[in-house]
Amino acid sequence: DADVTQTPRNRITKTGKRIMLECSQTKGHDRMYWYRQDPGLGLRLIYYSFDVKDINKGEISDGYSVSRQAQAKFSLSLESAIPNQTALYFCATSDSTGGANRGNTIYFGEGSWLTVV
């Protein structure tokens, strides 16, 4: 089983609809992230959270919101989806305390393919 689990893995939704992508992790990491990947643009950070009470905007937060329900759960919402939000979305985690020998490596989930039509 994956350590970082994203649901749904694939979703097609209509313009204007609200959609939530959920992420849960069993790695025990304190930090969680949401990225999106677009062809030719690489990965861009949407939001990140250092702990349940600490949520921060990333490079491209407009049109998105997040909720850190617990240390292990971090969800991303598109309140009113638009076609240019069609992308591959990744949840990720890192450990601020015990990961120094791995450079506080960021571990990614399996990705959620979102298509907005």
Add this chain to the structure above:
Amino acid sequence: AQKITQTQPGMFVQEKEAVTLDCTYDTSDQSYGLFWYKQPSSGEMIFLIYQGSYDEQNATEGRYSLNFQKARKSANLVISASQLGDSAMYFCAMRRPMGGYNKLIFGAGTRLAVHP
């Protein structure tokens, strides 16, 4: 500007041979980290190997090794004994500290095809 450059859009290698994927980086930070990730066609992003800027020895993880040349600002990934399952997109990334957050900067990626 902080930047990662992967100059090889595509590479191919014969099964069981070794292949080197190039990565150069640009940073003025003294402390940084370099990572390689693998992305198969199914989409997941898999962590492969890490090299810290102060590490004196090249990192190795199984068939993966990182050829770190700090003066040249290069961090090439070497895959030994290539397997068909190694066919994927490979991304080099750099971590730099930004306040309390470690920002990851990704390169554009190299698509590797392993031929039987």
